[in-house]
Amino acid sequence: MTPLLAVHGLCAAYRSLAVLSDVSIEVPHGGITTLLGANGAGKTTLLRAISNVLVRTTGEIIFDGKRIDGQPCDAIARAGIAHVPDGRGTFSQLTVEENLCLGAISRRDRRAWQRDMARMYEYFPRLHAYRRKPAGLMSGGEQQMLAIARALMLSPRLLMLDEPSFGLAPMVVRQIFDILRQINRERQLGVLLVEQNASLALELANNAYVMEAGRVTISGTASDLRGDERVRRAYLGHPEETTHA
Ligand code: ATP
Numbered sequence: 188m189t190p191l192l193a194v195h196g197l198c199a200a201y202r203s204l205a206v207l208s209d210v211s212i213e214v215p216h217g218g219i220t221t222l223l224g225a226n227g228a229g230k231t232t233l234l235r236a237i238s239n240v241l242v243r244t245t246g247e248i249i250f251d252g253k254r255i256d257g258q259p260c261d262a263i264a265r266a267g268i269a270h271v272p273d274g275r276g277t278f279s280q281l282t283v284e285e286n287l288c289l290g291a292i293s294r295r296d297r298r299a300w301q302r303d304m305a306r307m308y309e310y311f312p313r314l315h316a317y318r319r320k321p322a323g324l325m326s327g328g329e330q331q332m333l334a335i336a337r338a339l340m341l342s343p344r345l346l347m348l349d350e351p352s353f354g355l356a357p358m359v360v361r362q363i364f365d366i367l368r369q370i371n372r373e374r375q376l377g378v379l380l381v382e383q384n385a386s387l388a389l390e391l392a393n394n395a396y397v398m399e400a401g402r403v404t405i406s407g408t409a410s411d412l413r414g415d416e417r418v419r420r421a422y423l424g425h426p427e428e429t430t431h432a
Pocket of ligand 1: 206224225226227228229230231232241
């Protein structure tokens with residue numbers, strides 16, 4: 188089966204600074220793929236390259252069988268790719284409900300998106316409590332939930348998340364990851380997750396890639412990577428344990 192997203196031989200640069208070199212990754216339909224790597228490895232840049240924001244790219248990006256590289260970012264969003272950037276990108280002066288409406292701005296199916304909004308309040312009940320209040324009044328974890336809910340209001344087939352756990356308490360992160368797992372199952376939603384917490388990311392994901400200095404250096408199933416000595420040493424922090432039963 189062709190993957191939901193396939194990136195082949197991608198190079199990306201900020202003006203004269205080349206960051207990604209010959210990157211190839213895939214996200215299966217309804218699968219969760221995670222990108223691991225140290226700071227500066229190029230994970231955020233890869234998500235930006237797929238969304239076509241801020242970087243110049245060469246190479247192929249194929250979404251659901253169609254080339255999307257070079258298309259404007261709004262066309263890529265309309266094609267079904269939602270991007271929750273690092274720093275979340277919610278509007279703190281607008282109410283929670285206004286933020287959610289903005290997520291659905293390109294949709295014509297008003298009834299369906301109103302149903303989706305009700306569904307978001309079921310996934311994230313705290314958002315309902317704050318629906319008429321400025322988003323900036325909520326905690327960091329609640330704002331991350333809003334950023335995810337707003338992206339889902341696009342009714343995407345691929346959700347790209349950049350460090351959703353950043354700065355959040357472990358309990359809140361666990362809650363967000365549980366909801367992501369539920370949404371992935373219920374909606375057959377493909378997820379491309381950039382995450383510093385490798386242990387948590389490999390628990391959630393089916394497949395994983397490790398990036399170093401703008402290249403993919405290790406790839407495989409999440410369970411392969413959990414057992415890979417290089418990954419254990421660099422990202423999981425417990426190289427001495429073996430994977431043997
Ligand atoms: P982090 O977790 O630190 O964000 P990352 O793996 O996501 O790491 P990127 O943010 O993609 O890495 O950064 C890759 C390289 O691109 C770094 O050298 C960074 O300094 C550079 N870079 C990132 N954003 C820009 C930008 N807007 N303009 C110029 N260079 C940038």
